Amino acid sequence: MDKLPHALLLQILSRLDDSADVARCRVASKAFDTVSPDLRSIHLRSTLKWYLDSSSTAIKPFKAVFLDLISQLIIVKSVRISLEDPIEFKPNIDDFCLTDGGFAKEWLPRVSESLKSLSVFGLPSHSQRKSMFLPLISTYCQNLVNLTLKYGWLSVHNMNPMPMLTSLTLNCLKLQDKHLNKLNKCLPNLQVLTFIGVKGLKHPKIHLPKLRTCRWFIYDHTPTLALITPNLIILDISCFRPTAIYVEAPMLSHVYILFAVLTYPNPLTVNNCGNLKMLFLDSTYTGSLLSEFPVTKTVETLTLESRNEAPRFPGDPRLTLQKVFMVFPNVSSLCIEPGAWSELEACLDSEGWELLDGRKGLKEIRVYLMIVDPSLTFSCIARVLDQCVGLSDISVAIHGEDIGARSKIFFTECMARCWPGLKWRWGIWNKHMEDLWLN
Structure with a gap:
């Protein structure tokens, strides 16, 4: 082992997914210990067993191991620290509150110049106090490009601008920025934004010019959401609570919309989106959404799904092919x-299957x-094929149980x-399997 080239030893260590394995290699081999300071990243994951054994004096605390590892590196470009299954961890365990301000101050200054990517998966927000982790990151990590935070309760008070940050993911956490005014101000060059189950928002408004x-997945009560984004190209929104959505994005070309709500959905307003090429629409009220959708002549690729196998009430707008082609001609x-x-x-009546103009x-x-x-299924297929005179390809997938x-x-x-x-x-096709095409 000692005779292997420095570069090869470093490559071996770099391929290890968990920095705990790196630490073990350092103990087992002097050669690995010699080259380890040249590593550029840390990925330390605490297992539930580590947590359960942490009360023993023979087990080094998680934070202490992390601080020791990061102090050994000359340059740190990427940091990822996580808990294997944070739901299983008991609340208020200080050694596992990874977004704690005191802990952050111990290592963020150490990596302030070189850090490009940071991912922290901590404890659920109900398990800890409000954290100043985000303002601290903005203070020390001015060269950060990618930031991913999962779990926690984050304050934006005294947050500084982060002009280098281009990608932000917030997942299953509480954010103290009801209208997102602070994020809009401090992230002027953000290009990729992902919100998954973010709480604490009231009337969020995204106004990010770059x-x-x-991608936004709404699970909590969020009455309205506005996106005024002049350079937005891809929009992916999934709503599991009624939310009124306003979109103004002249460059928008790919849109994925899911409204998995049992009550009638709040309005979806699409304005100044004249570049829309591809649309995926899935809702309990797909017919209703189509009735409110503006006529869009630019859409070329369209996917439709419905969570409503039949109209709930006589007055419900129905999903018909005639309506589809009137909105997307x-x-x-x-x-x-x-x-x-x-x-x-x-919808068995002939009017719903009249596709217009061939x-x-x-x-x-x-x-x-x-x-x-x-x-019945053949009759419906035949109506489509008889009217679509320009059709050249048809793909038919039948459910495996049928x-x-x-x-x-x-x-x-x-x-x-x-x-x-x-x-x-x-x-x-089967729900939980990839489609199998026979020819």
Whole structure:
């Protein structure tokens, strides 16, 4: 081992995913101990066993191990510290409150010049007090580019501008910035923003001029959300509570929207989004959202899903193909997921299946089927194919549990009809598995 080149030894240590293994290698080998100060990153993960054994005097505390490791490195570019399963940790355990201000002051100044990436997965917010961790990061780590924080209760009081930060992920934590005024002010060059289950927000407004990708998963009560972002390209929003969303993004091209709410969704307002090319729409009230969506001629690729297999009330706006093509008249590629197809089949009247003007622009369609009545499903498929005169490719995936007599009847009927120039592709889908395409 001692005869191996310095660069090879360093590469071996760099491939270890846990810095605790690095520490063990240092103890076991003098050669590894010699090269370890040249490592550029730390990833230390506390296991539940480490936590349970931490009361023993023979077990070195987690924070002490981390501080010892980081003090040995000459240059630190990346830090990742985490708890294996923080839900299992008892609250108010000081040695595992990784966003504690006192702990942060012990090591952040050490890496202030070189640190580019920081990830801290601490204790849930109900397990600790409000932390000044974010202001401390902004004070010491002015060259930070990527920041990921999971769990905790974060204050933004006295937070400084971070002009180098381009990527921010906040996950399952409480943020004391109800309207996001401080984040908008302090992160002028942010390009990627991910919020997952962030609490403490009331009427958040994203106004970041350089933002290009935004992913937001709303689980807590957030009455409104506004995004005024001149350079936003990708938007991914999942709402599990009713939220009124306003989007103004002239460069926006890819949008993913999920409204998994049982009550009628709050308004979705899309303004000045004339570059939208691809849209994924999934909701309990997909028909209602389409009724409120502005006519968008730029959308070329459209995916529809529905969590409502049939209209709840007579007055509910229904999901129909006629409505789809009225709102998105220039769609060339259409994917209809199983819930949306089931809702479409529930609308048996011919008006809902009238596609208008022959749909010459539609070139390919993919449908995911749960076959209950083979003749009904075939009838719906046939109506689409008869009207979409420009269609060249159709992909049909049948649910795995429906493979058998009913799928055979459906397949036979499809093959018995002739649609010249149409290329068929058959597949099998299951909810928790990747699609299996047979040809």
